[in-house]
Amino acid sequence: MLSQPTTVVTRRLLHLTQAVAAAPEQPISRLMSDALKNPGLISLAAGFVDEQSLPCQMIEETIARLLRNPMRGRQSLQYGLTEGDANLRLLIAQRYFAGCHDQHAANMVLTAGSNQLLHLITQCLLEPGDLVLCAAPTYFVYLAMLRDLGVDAVSIATDDAGMIPEALDQTLSDLTAQGQRERIKLLYLVPYFDNPAATTMTIHRRQEILQVLERHQTGGPPIALLADNAYRDLRYDGVDEPCFIDCGADPALTIETGTFSKNLAPGIRVGWGVLPEPLRTGLLRRKSVIDFGSPSFSQAIVRQLMLDGLLDDHLKGSLLPTYQDKRDAMVAACQRQLSAIEGVHFQIPQGGLYVWLRLPPEIAASPGAPLWNACLHRGVLYVPGELCFASEGAKIQRNTIRLSFGVQSEAGISKGIELLAQAITEVRASGTTSCC
Ligand SMILES: Cc1ncc(COP(=O)(O)O)c(C=O)c1O
Numbered sequence: 001m002l003s004q005p006t007t008v009v010t011r012r013l014l015h016l017t018q019a020v021a022a023a024p025e026q027p028i029s030r031l032m033s034d035a036l037k038n039p040g041l042i043s044l045a046a047g048f049v050d051e052q053s054l055p056c057q058m059i060e061e062t063i064a065r066l067l068r069n070p071m072r073g074r075q076s077l078q079y080g081l082t083e084g085d086a087n088l089r090l091l092i093a094q095r096y097f098a099g100c101h102d103q104h105a106a107n108m109v110l111t112a113g114s115n116q117l118l119h120l121i122t123q124c125l126l127e128p129g130d131l132v133l134c135a136a137p138t139y140f141v142y143l144a145m146l147r148d149l150g151v152d153a154v155s156i157a158t159d160d161a162g163m164i165p166e167a168l169d170q171t172l173s174d175l176t177a178q179g180q181r182e183r184i185k186l187l188y189l190v191p192y193f194d195n196p197a198a199t200t201m202t203i204h205r206r207q208e209i210l211q212v213l214e215r216h217q218t219g220g221p222p223i224a225l226l227a228d229n230a231y232r233d234l235r236y237d238g239v240d241e242p243c244f245i246d247c248g249a250d251p252a253l254t255i256e257t258g259t260f261s262k263n264l265a266p267g268i269r270v271g272w273g274v275l276p277e278p279l280r281t282g283l284l285r286r287k288s289v290i291d292f293g294s295p296s297f298s299q300a301i302v303r304q305l306m307l308d309g310l311l312d313d314h315l316k317g318s319l320l321p322t323y324q325d326k327r328d329a330m331v332a333a334c335q336r337q338l339s340a341i342e343g344v345h346f347q348i349p350q351g352g353l354y355v356w357l358r359l360p361p362e363i364a365a366s367p368g369a370p371l372w373n374a375c376l377h378r379g380v381l382y383v384p385g386e387l388c389f390a391s392e393g394a395k396i397q398r399n400t401i402r403l404s405f406g407v408q409s410e411a412g413i414s415k416g417i418e419l420l421a422q423a424i425t426e427v428r429a430s431g432t433t434s435c436c
Contacts, residue, residue: 044420045402047404049266049406055265058314072304082293089108091303092105097274098246099246107280113266113270114261118228120286125186133171133172133184135155137196137356142228154390155394161200162199172212173216184223189201191229193234195231195352199356203241225249226255228257229257234320256274257271263315323406326413331355342360344357344358345357364398
């Protein structure tokens with residue numbers, strides 16, 4: 001009998017570039033994927049939006065209306081301009097800026113979500129080894145992006161109204177005295193309902209920050225201000241604040257960005273930014289070799305919704321009341337369960353999706369710390385606050401937690417906070433509070 005020929009299988013692997021091969025997995029992705037293997041877990045960690053409020057019917061009807069119009073329909077299915085749809089850019093400028101709408105629309109670029117824009121802006125303005133100044137704490141995805149691009153971040157102390165101007169002033173003076181001024185190119189802020197600290201900057205605070213920045217503009221390369229307004233529309237109390245450009249920021253050095261991920265749907269993924277020259281032209285050149293324009297179809301849906309007044313109907317009629325109830329449920333649960341624990345502090349957020357919790361200084365909320373393990377054991381997940389601090393600058397506060405009320409139901413929020421309170425009490429009682 002003839003024997004079967006044996007095939008020798010050689011396992012060949014593609015070679016990654018050095019930069020990609022060296023890139024570490026983001027700690028947050030690791031934590032989430034490990035933790036989410038437990039299906040019963042109540043996640044107060046994910047920054048996702050409320051599932052039930054995603055407006056399927058409104059989008060379905062809008063798409064039908066859009067495609068029934070032969071001209072707009074075909075346009076939405078065609079390639080578009082690299083900078084994005086001109087009509088949508090004007091609508092965005094009119095919505096978020098007090099004046100100069102045509103100018104802002106002309107300077108605007110639309111992207112597939114604002115994260116893409118943050119990446120492009122950073123790539124266009126910063127060399128590896130340059131410095132970005134940011135709040136302590138700040139948006140951890142942006143910190144990860146900076147690390148990935150080889151850019152260093154320095155964090156500045158904050159209070160209940162966001163970055164403290166005197167702390168910014170001091171850091172700029174210190175870095176200048178250390179001969180580091182040449183490296184400072186950007187100040188990154190999330191001025192509305194910050195992710196993670198949930199703070200909003202008043203006009204007064206914005207103007208103070210601008211004055212400090214202005215004082216330090218000489219003596220080195222210009223410092224751009226990047227204002228990431230991702231949560232601006234999610235306000236439950238009080239009145240809107242003007243953006244930095246409307247507070248008198250130098251338009252030649254100021255970048256304002258926003259997104260329709262939080263006020264509409266992240267799956268639509270339309271982000272926008274108003275960019276001064278020469279950044280706009282440089283960024284468009286980069287974008288044109290990457291994708292020569294973000295999806296026209298998503299932009300056409302957002303434009304149609306705005307023209308029909310449906311974005312505001314959705315916000316006022318569904319999203320804001322839903323999130324306000326969830327915010328209230330989280331605040332009530334924190335007051336009920338955590339206020340009695342000495343040393344626990346939180347601010348009631350006026351908007352956004354987060355509550356920022358400070359624990360007694362001796363309790364570390366770090367991954368792997370007794371509190372983290374106790375929470376996982378009980379079935380509740382949070383974002384360890386320390387992931388939101390740059391490694392340089394203001395002290396990393398390991399006793400902090402970001403809680404999100406976007407995804408869970410009100411009952412899930414209450415239960416999650418109850419479990420967290422039990423875990424804190426248990427860890428305090430055991431005396432094993434610090435990170436392992
Ligand atoms: C502060 C901040 N900026 C930007 C983004 C990016 O949003 P997107 O890329 O969906 O527009 C997020 C998302 O969570 C965010 O929290």
